[in-house]
Amino acid sequence: MAHLGVNIDHVATLREARRGTEPDPVWAAVLAELGGADSITIHVREDRRHIQDRDLRILRETVHVPLNLELACEVNILQLACAALPEQATLVPEKREEITTEGGLDVLGSGPQVGDAISQLSSHGIFVSVFLDPDPRQIEASARLGAQAVELHTGQYALAEGSQQQKEWQRLSDCSKLITDLGLRLNAGHGLNYQNVGPIASLPDMYELNIGHSIVSRAVMVGMSQAVREMKEQIDKSLR
Numbered sequence: 356m357a358h359l360g361v362n363i364d365h366v367a368t369l370r371e372a373r374r375g376t377e378p379d380p381v382w383a384a385v386l387a388e389l390g391g392a393d394s395i396t397i398h399v400r401e402d403r404r405h406i407q408d409r410d411l412r413i414l415r416e417t418v419h420v421p422l423n424l425e426l427a428c429e430v431n432i433l434q435l436a437c438a439a440l441p442e443q444a445t446l447v448p449e450k451r452e453e454i455t456t457e458g459g460l461d462v463l464g465s466g467p468q469v470g471d472a473i474s475q476l477s478s479h480g481i482f483v484s485v486f487l488d489p490d491p492r493q494i495e496a497s498a499r500l501g502a503q504a505v506e507l508h509t510g511q512y513a514l515a516e517g518s519q520q521q522k523e524w525q526r527l528s529d530c531s532k533l534i535t536d537l538g539l540r541l542n543a544g545h546g547l548n549y550q551n552v553g554p555i556a557s558l559p560d561m562y563e564l565n566i567g568h569s570i571v572s573r574a575v576m577v578g579m580s581q582a583v584r585e586m587k588e589q590i591d592k593s594l595r
């Protein structure tokens with residue numbers, strides 16, 4: 356069965372909406388582990404819009420399953436990763452204006468940047484994955500540069516419907532075979548939810564699925580009644 360990496364970025368997004376202390380992604384990581392998360396994923400973005408350096412520091416100390424750090428090939432963030440030593444680093448493209456990671460990394464068009472980042476992270480003993488669109492040329496280039504895993508970007512598959520979704524699945528399926536034939540670990544993620552995860556989870560040799568937004572969204576919903584009940588109890592208590 357594929358491992359589940361729970362991305363807790365959006366717990367931090369909710370906290371940053373008030374620039375306060377709750378909800379704490381550290382607490383969310385503990386609960387995700389109790390729920391069976393096989394790894395915890397966070398993205399420290401250059402603009403620190405959700406996960407903060409403090410979160411990385413405490414999660415590094417408290418998470419008991421592998422920690423997967425998503426990061427851009429940027430000098431300060433790479434330094435942060437090499438100091439924190441997550442079990443896995445996933446290189447992603449990053450644009451300040453995007454709402455979420457929009458596409459895979461352009462390994463072929465990035466000059467020496469990606470190869471240098473892979474070497475730097477690997478020399479610190481960090482397992483390196485690269486986030487790629489299902490494009491055989493990008494996958495082969497990543498293997499040549501020493502990446503140990505590819506996380507296939509499932510965003511287009513998740514957005515598509517009907518026969519178009521079947522076409523997107525076929526692209527992912529073909530690329531997943533190429534990834535494992537090259538001896539790389541196969542991961543996937545982005546836009547996966549309770550409805551569309553099945554056909555991706557059942558791809559042969561799928562190692563890890565990184566899922567965030569749909570899990571955090573569902574957590575808000577399944578916890579809502581209890582949260583309201585507890586607040587009513589507090590109000591009720593104040594009258595006694």
Ligand code: PXP
Pocket residue numbers: 362364398425445447455456486506543544545546547565566567568569
């Ligand atoms: N994988 C990568 C590389 C990502 O950048 C993201 C989004 O942070 C995810 C997986 C999770 O995507 P989602 O939040 O849509 O599940």
